[in-house]
Structures are given as structure tokens and as C-alpha cells.
Amino acid sequence: MSERDHSVHSHTPRAARIGIYAILVFAALFYLTPLYVIVITSLKSLQEVHLGNLLSLPLRPTFDAWREAWSSACSGATCQGVQVYFWNSVHLVIPAVLISTAFGAVNGYVLTKWRFRGSDLFFSLLLIGTFIPFQMILLPMAWVLGKIHLENTIAGLVMVHVIYGLAFTTLFFRNFYVTIPNELVKAAMIDGAGFFTIFWRILLPVSTPIFMVTIIWQFTQIWNDFLFGVVFTSGAIHPITVALNNLVNTSTGVRRYNVDMAAALIAALPTLLVYLIAGKYFVRGLTAGSVKG
């Protein structure tokens, strides 16, 4: 987003500008408050949670709630914290992101540089896949996963995420490669370069930004997924989002809000870190994903 210098704005009176900043700061506080509340609650003891209020700072900050959330909090019937589920999500997200991104890259390459009769139609049909409510595929997928003995496995969940991520990854790469001049590809073909050589030598070297966008998009989507996780896995195979939900909504015993908040932060940290480090690409993915085709 480039700065635009329209002269409209220089005419805004000083009082109005102060008003604008006041509203912007107020809005910023609205968006930041939940994060602030999660962080300070996670640093309190349960006693302090009950004594203080939402916004009061912890008098004696402690990482006890974090320790409990990580290694001993009860989610459902088991009490081993969220660490197992955190690693489940890690083992899920890495292969799922890499495979779906790799397919997206070569698909995008074919759909722009090796178009054939029907390839545009195929792309349109694939795009519809981004709008379908996933409720439409849950029951058949559960049945198929059972048949191929991948029910309740990380591998099965990886497969599901790869399949339903393909429409997005293909869309990203297709819309990026369409902007790369075909002349470059043609020249390489005349030189006798083959399908993969052209991809490797001409497309890949300029693809870093779109790889960033796609990897970050897929990482965020898959890490944050709840629907596939809750439907296709159970017990020790749950991803972190499902475990967090079970932990917070387990109805037995005294509610340990500080532990709930620590667990929520643990679940949120990976995507928050990615946002902090590479927010630019995250935003690009969001807007690219929404302005389809």
C-alpha cells in the first residue's frame, strides 16, 4: 500500500486531526485489551485472579500457570498439559504446509505457462472450492479416512489439510505467475529447456514473495483450524486448538482461569510470532485470498 498524497487531507483543521488520533488510539486500545487481559491473567496466581480484576496488573508475576498449562493441566480425561497437542500441531502443520505449497506452485505454473484446453475451466471449478462450507465434505471424508486406516492419525489430518488447501495455494501462485511475462518462458523453450528446467531456472528465482505469502497463509489456516481437528481426531491426536477448547470447557473442578489464559497464549504464540515477523505477507495473503481471480 503506497502513500497517496492527495491534497484533500492538508485542509483538515487541527482540532479535527486531534479528534481523529483520539479515535484511532481508542480503537487500538479496543483491539489490544483482550491480548493484555490474556497476558496479565496468565501471569497471576489463582488467588490474585480472584482478588484483582481484568485490568489489574499481577502483584507477584509468576509463570506457574504457564508451567501448569504446558505440562499438567487437564483436558478432558487426561492431565498432561497442552504440550502433546502443541507438538501434534507442529507435526501436522509442517508437512501439510510444505506439500500444499509445492503443489500450488507447480499448479500455478501449469495454469499460466502451459495452458491447455480446459485449464481455465479447471481453475474456475477449483476456485469454487474456496467457498464451499466444509460441512459438505466432513461425512464422506470421515468414511474414507476410516477405509484407508488413516482415521485419528496425524497423517490423515495432513492429507485433509493438503487437499482442501490446494484451491488456495493454486490461486495464490496462479495469480502471481500470470504477471510474469510469457516471453521469458518462450525464449527458454526455444533454447530447448524442458518443463521443470523452465520452472526451476525462470519461475522459482522470482517466487520468494509468493512462497512467503502462501506458506504464511497455509501455516495460519492449518495451525488455527478447529473443524477438521475436532471431527477427524480424538484423544491424544487432537491438535492444539481442540485441546485448548477441551481444557477451557472441561466442566470438572475449580476453573483455573490463569491456566486457561496461559494455554490460550501457547496456542496463539506461533501465529502471533509469524504475524509480528512477516505481517506484510500475511496481509497480502488475506487480501489476495479475498479478491479471488
Add this chain to the structure above:
Amino acid sequence: MSDAHDTPPRPGVRDTLQRLMPKLVLSPTFLAAVFFLYGFILWTIWLSLTRSTLLPNNVWAGLAQYRYLFGNGIWWTSLINLGIFGTLYIGLSMAIGLFLAILLDQRIRGEGIFRAIYLYPMALSLIVTGVAWKWMLNPGLGLEKLVHDLGFTHFSFDWLINPKMAIYTVVVAAVWQSSGFVMALFLAGLRGVDDSVIKAAMIDGASLPRIYWSVIIPSLRPSFFSALILLTGLAIKSFDLIMAMTGGGPGFSTYLPANFMYDFAFQRGQIALGAASAVMMLVAVGLLVGPFILLESRRKSDV
């Protein structure tokens, strides 16, 4: 165009392979789309026409499941909730998003920081969002306690456990999550508005609010449609946030169609009824989102 057909076919295995390569590379995705997307959609439609309960079966039931669905009070509650939730969620997200985008477009110092703050909730899982808001709205220890500590000891706030009000707490959390994203869409749109039109309006002596209302906002049409399509899809598919915040309760007071589908298909062993509710969700997306997409693609091809 560098289409594969353009190169004259020459004999040799290597050349044949080269010619087939593009289709070969695309074939896994093609097969996945045919089987796992369109095949599964037909499969689910088929299931909704059977008597499947705990296990799928192929006993024909005609439209019985749809009759049963629309005779089900929980389904109607889900639909009414979706109406309330969807309208408020889409309306508020659009209004707040547009408002913030216009303010941010006034050559604001620190614009990047504001943008980053408004948008970060989109990076969070809806489960995390739900957990955070559930805690903040906790009757007793949440907002209520905070206001008591400020000296208003008679303040009470029980929306989260009040069947009449619980759906509105979900609206607040959902708007918090996605209004910053709508802001980003509108801001990108604002940056694309043609300067010369604005200058012309200024020379005509139009005031700033007038310029926004009659020149700039109408030209944001594409951003408006993108946001509308996206938010409508998100609203119809909403599931996670309900699960984390209210679990559909109290009672069934915050059930949405996606919760109904999950509950009946996977918890209560009523596969055919669950499938029928999924089909209705697809129909809803088709009816509400489809026309916008057609409208926009037609407009694009007109240009």
C-alpha cells in the same frame, strides 16, 4: 501464449513426456477436486436423501430428512441465530472497518502501527478469541468485577449465560476478530481511488465529508463486495467461536447451523439429518454469495 500444443509434436519418448508433463503435474489436484470436492458434495447430497443414522446406508428416504430438519426446533433456533449473528456481524464489521480505513487514510503518523494493531486478531485462532472473550465477559470475575471495582457496585453483566443475550457476546468477539481485516480491504480500496476525480470535486467546492460520501465511497464498490462476500461466507460457516465461547448454550440459545450439523452428524449419530443441514448451508452460501460473485465477474468482463 506458450501453450503445449504450439510446439509441433515430434517423435521420441522424452518429447511425449515433456508434452504430457503439464497435465501430469496437474492431475493429482484434478483428481482431488473431482473426488474429494465435487464427489464428496454429491455424496453428502446423497446421504441426505437416505435413512443413515449412526452409519451411512443407502436406504432411500426421499426428502424426509429435510422435512424432519425443518420440523426441528433446534434447526430453527440455529437459523434465527444465524440471521441475528450474520446481520450484526457483517454490518458492524463493515461499518467499523470502513470508518477506521477512512480515518487511517488521513495521512496519519504511525499508520503502520495502527494497521498492525487493528489486524492482529485475524492471525489468532477463533478458539483463542473465544477463550479470551469468554473470560472477559465472565459473570462475576470479568467485566462485572471490573466495573464494581470502579465503584459501580450494582452493575451486573450476565449476557454470556443469559439465553436471550448470549448470541450478542459472540457478535462482539467475532467483530473484534475481523473488523480490522475489513479495514485493510477498504484501505487498499481507498489507496486505489483516482486522485483526479477527487481534485475535480474539490475545485467544484465540495466539502470533505461530501467528497467521501458521493465520490470516494461509491468508488469502493469492489472492496465493498469483497468484504461482503467474505464476511457472509465466514458468518454461515461460523462454528469455532461458538464452541469456545458458549458451546451453543445456554441450552441451544447460541446454536448456529454449523453447530447443528456437527452435533447431529457426529455426536448424535443422525448422519442423514446432519448431511441435510450441511446441504442447506451450501444452499445458503450459493444463494447469498453466488449472486455477488456473478455480479462482480460480469462487471469485470464488461470493463
